[in-house]
Amino acid sequence: MAHGFNLYNTAGTLIMNIGDAGGVFVERLVIAVGSTSTKTYNADARFSGRVLRVIQIGAGSHDYTLTTSGGYPHLTWTARATHPTDYRRATTLFVFAT
């Protein structure tokens, strides 16, 4: 690190490093069963020029894509139409911004 911010604990272990990849968790997003239309999670001006990423922490019946519109990242999802109703589940995502 040439300059900037690192955080150490009292044992001298580096616990936050500006050389890391970074990422701030901004939302735990639950897409409910029955969310069949296309919807979006909209980042706002704070995230202009940032990148949204997701970790799918609960597998469910939705496709989703990350797009950018108006300079802000968006997460768009839709239910997968081929799923029989009996087998649909909610999808749960950790959304984080870098």
Place this chain on the structure above:
Amino acid sequence: MSYGFLVETDAGKLLVVDDYLIPWFVGKGTAGSQGAFFDSGGDHERSIVAFSIPGSGQRMLAWTIPVDSNAVWYQLPSNLDSGSSINMFCYRAVGSGLSYTTPECYVFDMDTAPTASGGYGMQVFKADGSLIMDSGSPPFSAHSIITHTIPTTGATTSGLPAKPGFVVPQLDKDVLTSTGALTSDLEAYAGVYRRPTSTTLSSDQKWYHFEGVDSGTTVTVQRGVLSGQSIAVINAANYD
């Protein structure tokens, strides 16, 4: 942000924003013993290890994936909404007789303010006065973020720390094949991961369960998206 506290990485990525709680390390999961392999009706059988999970509320789980040239695969939950235990599964081909190493589990609280240590160090507060970071409660920090597609064989993961921990996407699949007007055979698959070497990561869906069900339909139900997701990687040694 017009005021407050924001830290970026060297590469200009967000590291701390005072609007958002940073998941913080509450401890490691305590592994029980490896269960006998079961579910040998598919092409893979599996073994359970029950983990006791510290903390409460919603927690994120990062796992070490033991390096093993043998084809043992791990199904690793990345989230616990409530409660204090969770199961990890290891898969092996039926008849292979392979053994495996139990992974380590690192638990991060996503819900509640970190424990205020006070006295020294650094704290960051939200505008409403709630604590979002305390240097006495090690914050989650993604060393790397891997964009991953399932299945992948031996994706190179160079540049990872010596002891990486992974927060992995979840998925499963049911394959139903009609065997009559009202009956079907069901094959159940799960999304699994392995590290054949210290610099590669593989993923797949393994068939582990078979049963006859009342259905009569032929359909494949995939739950979860197979590409375009992220795997967050921590430097697990920082939390030991």
